[in-house]
Amino acid sequence: MNRAIGRVAMYLIFVLIAVLLWSTTSKVFLSPSMWTLETAQFVMVAYFVLGGPYSIQLGSNVRMDLFYGDWSPRTKACVDAITVFFLIFYLGVLLYGGLVSTAYSLGYFGDAPFAFLFDLAVTFVTEGRSAAAEALGFLERSPTAWRPWLWPIKTIICLGVFLMILQSLAELFKDIGRLRGVID
Template structure:
C-alpha cells in the first residue's frame, strides 16, 4: 500500500480513537445530568427543565461520536449467518461490498445533514420546549461526525484492499 494511503489510514484511525474516548466519557456526563435531574426533582422539589433535553443531546453526541471508533474496532453489528462461514478473503470481499453500500448511505446522510444544518443556521432553529435550546451545535456535531464516518469508511476500504493484496496491516 502506498505510504500516503497508509498515513491517511493511521491518521484517521487515531482521530477515531481520540473522538471515541471523548464519546465514552459522555456517558458519565449523561448519568450526572440525569442524577441531577432526579435529585432536584424528587429530593428538593425544584425540577430543572433543561436536564432531560441535555441528556438527550448528550446521548445523541455519544452515538454520533462513537461511530467511527466502533467501525475501526469492528464492534459494529454484523449479520454473521453467512459471514462467519466465509474464508478470510471472502470476508474481505464481503466487507468491501458492505463498505460500498455504507458509503452510499453516508454520502446521502451527509447531504441531508448539511441541508439540515444550513436550515438551522438560516432560521436560528431552536427546539420547541421550555428550555428552547439551539439546534445548531448538535447539527454541527452531526455533520462533523458523519464526515469522520466517511473518512473511516475510506480507511477501512483501503485496509481490506491491502489485505486482499496480501499486505499485512499493522
C-alpha cells in the same frame, strides 16, 4: 483522529449519567429542571455519533454472524469491500441532509446551503467570529419550553457522519489490501 475523538466521546456516558441523576434528584426533591431531557438527548447523540467511527475502527461494530463467521478472511474482505459502498452511500445522503439542516438551523433559508456554509467558514477564518455572526440569520431553536439552539448538535452530527465516512473509506482500503495480499 477517530481514535482520539472516540476516546474522548467515551466519557460522555458519565456526563449523561450526571444529567440523568440531576434530573431524577430535581424531580424528587426540588422543582423539575426543564433542560435535563433535551440535554440528555443531545449528549446521547454526541456519544453515539462520535463513538461510531471509533467502534468501526476497533471492529466492535455489530455484524450478523450467521454466515460471516465461517468465511475465509479473503471472502470476508471481498464482502466487506462490496458492502462498504452501501454504507458510504447511506452516510453520504445522511451528511447531505445534515448539512442542509445545519444551514437551516443557522438561519439560511435559500437554495444554496453549501455555499452559505462555505462562505460562513471562510468568513470565520478570515474575518473572525464577529463577522461570521453577522452573516447568520434567525437561529433555529427547539420548540420546547427550554428552547436550546439546535445548530451545535446538528454540527456534531455532521462531524460524526463525516468521521464515519472517513473510517469507512479506511476500512475499504484495508479490505482492498487484504484482497491484494498486502495486509494479513
